[in-house]
Amino acid sequence: MRAKLDIQAEVVALGYLSREELAAQWERIYRCAPPKGVRRELLIRAAAWHLQAKRLGGFSTETRRMLRSAIDRVERKFADRDGQPNVVADEIKVTIARKRKQVLPGARLVRDWNGKTHIVDVIEDGFVFEAKVFPSLSSIARKITGGHWSGPRFFGL
Structure with missing residues (x-):
């Protein structure tokens, strides 16, 4: 019973520490600086949890x-x-992030959008769409949709 009261008193005392003191405690416990902009309340809770886990044995x-x-x-x-x-x-x-499929020169990409079929040919220096060379698939997707799209995602790559 006495140990429980001591822990409660120590947890209450954490509320009287300054943010700098709490940040120093965080660094001592976790061996790194607290995340930038972390609120004082979170520092108190982290210190209280660590104190209780240390004294009472942590998770079962x-x-x-x-x-x-x-x-x-x-x-x-x-x-x-x-x-x-x-x-x-x-x-x-x-x-692990999925690797994006590489498109080789000579490939043809076909995409249906709003009832119209759009065809893009892959060349060494970019992409050909409607007889114009584009540097990226995203610029073609923007021309087709009128909005910002990830070109590879738009064409299913």
């Missing part, structure tokens, strides 16, 4: 198991969705 084994299971489900979902595996980098989960 069951909670850690549930978190690991949830992370695995999300990773499988994303791997199934884009066909790419996930990798671990410095214990941070990241998804």
Whole structure:
């Protein structure tokens, strides 16, 4: 009971620390500066969580198991969705971005837009559309749609 009261008192005391003191605590705990512009309230909560986890033992084994299971489900979902595996980098989960398909000179891109078929030929120096050379697919997509589009996305690459 006494230990619980001590922890509560220490958590309350965190509210009286300045932002600079809280930022110093963050650096000591996480070994990096707090994110730029982070609010004082978040610094207090992070310090309070760390204090409680240190004194009370952090997450239970069951909670850690549930978190690991949830992370695995999300990773499988994303791997199934884009066909790419996930990798671990410095214990941070990241998804590998899909590589954009390369179009080689001589290829022909066909896109239907608002009932009209648009044909683009790929050449060494760019793209030919309506007998004019364009430097990018995005400029062609803009001409066709009248708005900003990612050219590769517009043409399904």
